[in-house]
Amino acid sequence: MSFWPLHGLRRGIQSTRYPHAPETAAGISPGRPLSTEFASAQHAADAASICPVGAITAAGNYAEVDLRACVWCQRCRFGSNPLRWDTGFEWSRSLNGSPLPEVFARSLHIMIVDAGDCGACLHEVKQLNNPLYNMHRLGFFLTATPRTADVLVVVGPVSENMRGPLLKTYDAMPDPKRVIAAGACAISGGVFGRTFMSAGGVGAVLPVDLEIPGDPPPPLAILHGLLVVTGRNQNAEVR
Amino acid sequence: MITIPRPPVSIPFAEALQRKFGSAVSRSAQDCYIIEQPEILPSVCEFVFWELERPFAGLIVEEREQWELRYIFLLPNCGWANLLLRLPLTTRNVPSISAQVHAADWYEREVEDLFGLCFEEHPRLGDFILHDQVWQEGIAPMRKAFDAAAMHFEKRPQSDWRPTLVVQDPGAFAMPVGPVYEGGAGESVHFLLETVGEDVIRAVPRLFYNYRGVEKIAEGKSAEDVLLLSERFSAKSAFAHSLGYCLAVEQICGVEVPGRAAHLRVLLSELERLRHHAGVIDGICQSTGLSVSEAHAAIIEEQLLRASCVFTGHRYLFGLNAPGGLRRDFENGSVKELLAAVDAASTQLTRLEERLRYSSSFLDRLEDVGIVSPENSRDLNLVGPVGRASGLRRDLRRSLPYCGYEKYEFDIPSEIEGDGYARLRVLFAEARQSARLIHQASERLEPEPVCAGVEATTGAAIGAVEAPIGAALHWVRLDRDGGIERYRILSPSFRNWLGLHVAVEDFAFQDFPIILATFGLSAAECDR
Numbered sequence: 001m002s003f004w005p006l007h008g009l010r011r012g013i014q015s016t017r018y019p020h021a022p023e024t025a026a027g028i029s030p031g032r033p034l035s036t037e038f039a040s041a042q043h044a045a046d047a048a049s050i051c052p053v054g055a056i057t058a059a060g061n062y063a064e065v066d067l068r069a070c071v072w073c074q075r076c077r078f079g080s081n082p083l084r085w086d087t088g089f090e091w092s093r094s095l096n097g098s099p100l101p102e103v104f105a106r107s108l109h110i111m112i113v114d115a116g117d118c119g120a121c122l123h124e125v126k127q128l129n130n131p132l133y134n135m136h137r138l139g140f141f142l143t144a145t146p147r148t149a150d151v152l153v154v155v156g157p158v159s160e161n162m163r164g165p166l167l168k169t170y171d172a173m174p175d176p177k178r179v180i181a182a183g184a185c186a187i188s189g190g191v192f193g194r195t196f197m198s199a200g201g202v203g204a205v206l207p208v209d210l211e212i213p214g215d216p217p218p219p220l221a222i223l224h225g226l227l228v229v230t231g232r233n234q235n236a237e238v239r
Numbered sequence: 240m241i242t243i244p245r246p247p248v249s250i251p252f253a254e255a256l257q258r259k260f261g262s263a264v265s266r267s268a269q270d271c272y273i274i275e276q277p278e279i280l281p282s283v284c285e286f287v288f289w290e291l292e293r294p295f296a297g298l299i300v301e302e303r304e305q306w307e308l309r310y311i312f313l314l315p316n317c318g319w320a321n322l323l324l325r326l327p328l329t330t331r332n333v334p335s336i337s338a339q340v341h342a343a344d345w346y347e348r349e350v351e352d353l354f355g356l357c358f359e360e361h362p363r364l365g366d367f368i369l370h371d372q373v374w375q376e377g378i379a380p381m382r383k384a385f386d387a388a389a390m391h392f393e394k395r396p397q398s399d400w401r402p403t404l405v406v407q408d409p410g411a412f413a414m415p416v417g418p419v420y421e422g423g424a425g426e427s428v429h430f431l432l433e434t435v436g437e438d439v440i441r442a443v444p445r446l447f448y449n450y451r452g453v454e455k456i457a458e459g460k461s462a463e464d465v466l467l468l469s470e471r472f473s474a475k476s477a478f479a480h481s482l483g484y485c486l487a488v489e490q491i492c493g494v495e496v497p498g499r500a501a502h503l504r505v506l507l508s509e510l511e512r513l514r515h516h517a518g519v520i521d522g523i524c525q526s527t528g529l530s531v532s533e534a535h536a537a538i539i540e541e542q543l544l545r546a547s548c549v550f551t552g553h554r555y556l557f558g559l560n561a562p563g564g565l566r567r568d569f570e571n572g573s574v575k576e577l578l579a580a581v582d583a584a585s586t587q588l589t590r591l592e593e594r595l596r597y598s599s600s601f602l603d604r605l606e607d608v609g610i611v612s613p614e615n616s617r618d619l620n621l622v623g624p625v626g627r628a629s630g631l632r633r634d635l636r637r638s639l640p641y642c643g644y645e646k647y648e649f650d651i652p653s654e655i656e657g658d659g660y661a662r663l664r665v666l667f668a669e670a671r672q673s674a675r676l677i678h679q680a681s682e683r684l685e686p687e688p689v690c691a692g693v694e695a696t697t698g699a700a701i702g703a704v705e706a707p708i709g710a711a712l713h714w715v716r717l718d719r720d721g722g723i724e725r726y727r728i729l730s731p732s733f734r735n736w737l738g739l740h741v742a743v744e745d746f747a748f749q750d751f752p753i754i755l756a757t758f759g760l761s762a763a764e765c766d767r
Contacts, residue, residue, distance in 0.1 A: 003594065008531040014538065027545025030553050052467055073467060074558040078567040113419055114427045116449045119763045120474030120555050122426065123518075127544075130537035144420065161370050161448045162427055165418050191467045195387045196380060197452040216474065218554065 015134040018220060019227055029089040029218040033076055035064040036083040047081045053191065056083070067091065068187045072215040090233075092212040092225035099231030100178055104150055106139045108230055111149035111173065115166050116159030116198060120216035121183035125153060127219040140226055146172035151229055153222075154206070157185040157192045158199035170206055178229050181208045182222055184215040252314055255291055256283070264322075270314070271321045277334055280310075280324055285339035287312050293320065294633065295620050297729035298346035299714050300354055302383050306330060308350075310343075311701070311712065311729070315638040319701055335361040342620035345737050355379030368447040368766075372400040380455055387455045406433040406440050414748075418448045426762035432743075432751065439751060442743035444736055449766035457726035462488055462562060462695065465723050469713065473730070473764035474555045475518065478511045479706035480728070480764075481560040483713035486641055487702030488562040491717055492693050499687035500564030501642045506574075506680035508642070508704070509673040511556055513581065514543040515707035516624075516670040517588065519759035523663055524595075526756035527604045532595060539587050546580035549573070564690035574681050585674040592667045605659035609742040609754030612657055619738040622731045623709025625758055628665045629657035635705040647679050659757040666759070695721030708732055708761060732765035 016023045038044040038061050048058040055069035056076060063076075063083060076083045100108075114122050128135040129142065143149050146169045158166060170179070181202040184190040194200030202208050212225040227233035256264050256272060264283060265273050274280055287293050293312040296319070301307040310322040326333065335358035337344040347358045348367040355377070358364065365376055375395040379385060404413055417429040427448035433441040453472045457465045469484035470477040482504060489496060496504075521536035548554040550573055559565055595601055611621065616629035626633060632653040636644040652668030654661035699716035709731030718724040735758060742754050 004529070004531040004598070007594070008534065011535075025545065027548035027554070030548055052464060071467065071471070072553060072557060074552055075566070077552060111419075114425075114449065114762075116451050117426070117763060118471050118474040118477075119426065119761055120477075123475065124554075127537075127541060130541055131534045132538060132541050146419075156449065157451065159449055159451050161373055161450055162418065164373065165427070165448070169419055191464075191471050192451045192453075192456065195452060195456055196385075196389055197387075197450060197455075215471070215557065216555065 014131050015137060016132060016220070018223070019138075019233060023220060028220055029087065030072060030074075030214075031085045031087045032067060032091055032213070033065045033070060034084045034086055035062060037061050038063060038081070043081055047076060047079075047083060050075050050079055050081070067213040068093075068211065069184070070213060070215070071184050071190055089218050089221040090224045091214075091221060092210055092217075092228055094210050094228055096209050099229055100150065100176060102231065105230050105232055108140050108151060108226065109143040109149050110140060110151045110153055110226070111143055111146050111169065112153045112155065113162070113166050113169050115154050115156040115162040115186070115202070116192070117156030117183070117185065121155035121186070121214075124214075124216045124219050125155065125182065125222055128223060133219050133223065135223060135226070138223075138227075140223075146170075147174065149173050149177070151178050151180060151226065152206075153180045153182055154186050154202045155182050157189045158202055158205050160197045160199070163199060163205060166205060178209040179206050180210045180212060180225055180229060182212045182214070182217055182225070184213060187211050187213060190215065252291065252293070252317070252320060256287070259286055267323075270318050271323050274322055274324045277324060277326065280322075280334050281336045281339050283322060284310055284336040284343070287320070287322070288340045288342075295340050295342045296710065296712055297734075298343060298350060299727045299729070300350050300356070300381075301716070301725050302328070302354070302381075304328075306356070308333065309714075310336070313638070313710075315633075318639065319703070330356070332357050332359050334359055337361055341618050342734065342737065345733065353379060353381035355382065366400075368450050370400075370445075370447070371397045380452060383458075385455075387452060387458075402431050402443075402445075404431075404433060406435065408435050411435045411440075417445075428762045430751075432748070434748070437747050438745055439743055439748060440745070442740045442751070444739060446736060446762060447766045449763050451767065453767040454726050454728065457723050460723055462717065462721055462723060465715075465726055466561070468726075469728075470557050470560070472728070472767050473732075473761055474557075475515055475761055476511060476706040476708060476711070476764065478507050478556040478559065479704050480711060480713070480730075482508060482642075483702040483704040483706070483711050484715065484726075485560045485562050485702065486704065487700045487713045487715035488693070488717070490700035490702065491698040491715065492562070492696055494563050494691050494693050496564050496642075497687050497689060497691055498643075499568075499684055500689040500691075502680045502683045503565055503569065503689065504560070504642045505644065505647065506677050507551070507556060507559060509676040509680070510543070510547060510550075510577070510581070512707045513584065513670050513673040513677070514540060514547065515759075516666045516673070517543055517584065519756070520588070520591070520663070520666055520670075522756040522759065523605075523659075523753070524601075526753045527601055529595075529598065529601050532591060532598070532601070535587070535591050539584050539591070542580065543584050546577055546584075549580075550577045561690060563693040564688075566690070568689045571684070574684065578678065578681055581674050581677050585671060588667060588670055595663075602660060604750070604753055605663060605757070608659045608746060608750050609662075609757060610656070610658045611738060611742050613655065615741045616657065616738065619741065620734055621709075621738045622734050623705075623707070624662055624665045624669060625735050625738065626709065627651065627653040628661040630655045633710070635703055635710050639703060641704060647676055649676050649679075659753060662757040662759075699725070706731055708759065708764065709735060728767055730764045730767065732761045735760055736765050
């Protein structure tokens with residue numbers, strides 16, 4: 001049994017240096033589609049027609065991407081008429097622009113609620129606790145109780161059976177608090193849309209402060225969102 | 240005493256049914272057996288399940304000109320047997336088979352909740368998928384007349400809903416867990432653990448918090464749109480489920496998938512299994528609190544996620560399958576890169592297993608904990624690593640090979656003890672086999688197109704795959720315009736959740752998270 005600490009120590013520190021240094025390891029992010037200029041309006045229209053969720057619209061020679069609706073099916077990435085894709089992950093969008101007061105900057109307690117998630121977004125949030133991301137080093141902690149939570153991260157389109165527990169969790173959190181919608185389903189309902197069993201996104205139920213597009217958003221995109229919500233990273237796209 | 244289940248009897252299925260029931264069960268095309276009188280349904284199912292020893296795979300209900308209830312049984316090496324019961328649409332009552340085939344219990348409860356059909360003498364109907372504190376009784380969302388887009392359906396929730404408690408004893412109490420718990424790392428499930436002190440006497444999971452009505456919203460959509468749903472209802476086995484869906488569509492349309500696509504599908508399925516099992520092993524290490532091992536397992540899983548992303552562009556293998564093959568091809572160079580990552584992960588998993596084997600405090604938490612006996616696992620029809628750790632050596636890759644699995648060399652690891660440690664050993668062994676299969680698949684890639692053209696026709700078929708959690712069946716019926724008339728997912732988690740209570744009962748409270756972790760279940764996959 002005594003060998004475990006030794007093996008742990010032998011591995012050394014493997015955590016990413018992000019946000020203090022850029023992280024460029026392969027496979028940390030699927031990237032995202034970018035609005036692209038095509039040779040002709042016809043090409044742009046063809047590129048837009050490929051999208052199964054209508055996230056791409058053609059405007060002249062341009063195909064414009066609505067990242068909120070994108071479900072990362074990659075059909076616009078490898079087809080005959082591909083869009084440009086970037087490799088970054090800093091794409092969370094702040095909706096109200098005001099981060100939490102500075103007192104939260106070094107210690108933030110995060111509550112996650114699975115409101116009908118497929119398991120991917122939830123899993124990517126969980127990955128932030130693994131040694132490669134190790135969000136503890138930034139003062140971010142997952143908490144099991146809403147009473148000590150400052151930020152509510154909601155994943156999933158808000159299924160009808162989870163609406164009640166989600167609202168109860170939100171109400172039990174002390175002010176000031178922020179709500180993050182992580183993933184395409186939490187932002188717009190994703191492929192599930194608005195039905196008798198899905199509210200079609202967190203925005204239909206709670207006031208959302210920050211959106212993290214992705215299906216699922218990779219761990220560092222979620223980390224970026226948390227940095228934005230605490231005012232430690234200004235790289236967010238404010239709508 | 241542990242007994243190993245006997246091998247199935249060898250008389251052909253059709254002949255055995257004929258001999259026992261005569262003209263009451265008539266055979267129609269495609270292994271479909273029509274049950275002429277509803278009263279004999281329970282005895283037919285009992286005969287098939289217990290005497291012929293065919294595993295029960297689920298219940299599929301369709302509302303067409305008549306109610307069509309299909310009881311699906313697996314015939315190893317032959318296919319599936321549909322026992323079809325047709326009833327007029329005005330029927331309310333159907334005979335229940337749960338008393339004879341325990342594995343059918345949840346399927347009947349599901350159908351009662353979603354279709355409004357009542358199963359006579361079933362002891363516990365209602366409050367299953369549509370929770371009573373949210374919906375009133377009498378709503379049947381899966382009926383064709385129900386409009387899925389009707390958001391503001393008038394609901395009359397029962398606000399005074401209380402769980403049914405069974406344990407009656409001075410000092411007995413129930414400990415509720417969930418649906419929001421474990422610092423949010425867990426999926427939305429509610430457990431009611433009834434106890435009189437230290438041991439859990441009764442454990443009932445309350446699921447379907449994540450029910451999104453996938454099967455309902457699929458109806459009327461195009462086959463392409465439903466493909467998106469099939470890979471997005473359960474992300475941890477997205478590739479396996481989209482493959483099951485594609486196999487069903489290909490079977491209906493009579494498409495032959497090119498060899499390269501079939502081998503790549505094997506490669507990607509096994510990559511997903513390897514990553515999934517690494518994740519479950521991580522969960523087991525976490526549940527026992529052995530944090531260094533947890534960190535190691537988490538790194539292995541994350542590296543496999545990254546390798547998947549480098550290889551396919553998506554960490555969870557979304558957007559790869561298409562009816563007819565794969566959406567895109569891969570270069571040989573990137574396959575080599577993937578193999579290196581798989582080998583590294585496989586070596587590290589073996590090393591982790593060695594170390595865990597010598598950690599006595601870790602083994603103490605797993606050995607003889609959460610036992611599912613071979614009898615119970617057969618009775619409840621458990622699948623996947625959980626079933627295989629309890630002596631049920633069933634694997635669709637062997638018994639009904641798809642994607643050319645019959646040409647691959649691999650073992651199906653199984654254990655007999657059925658405890659937490661047996662499940663962990665099976666997971667490690669299966670991960671090793673997956674790495675082996677990935678290598679074999681990579682050697683068979685010939686330059687070829689990866690997608691065959693699909694012409695839509697009408698019809699229905701079962702697409703069956705061995706998902707990481709176990710056997711998954713996708714029933715697809717295409718209508719005239721190539722749209723989906725009925726989509727039914729028989730998921731492995733649904734079957735294994737039914738068996739969880741057997742493992743939890745009579746064990747101490749502190750064992751509960753560990754038993755849950757060794758089952759490696761997914762609520763999203765069960766709830767759909």
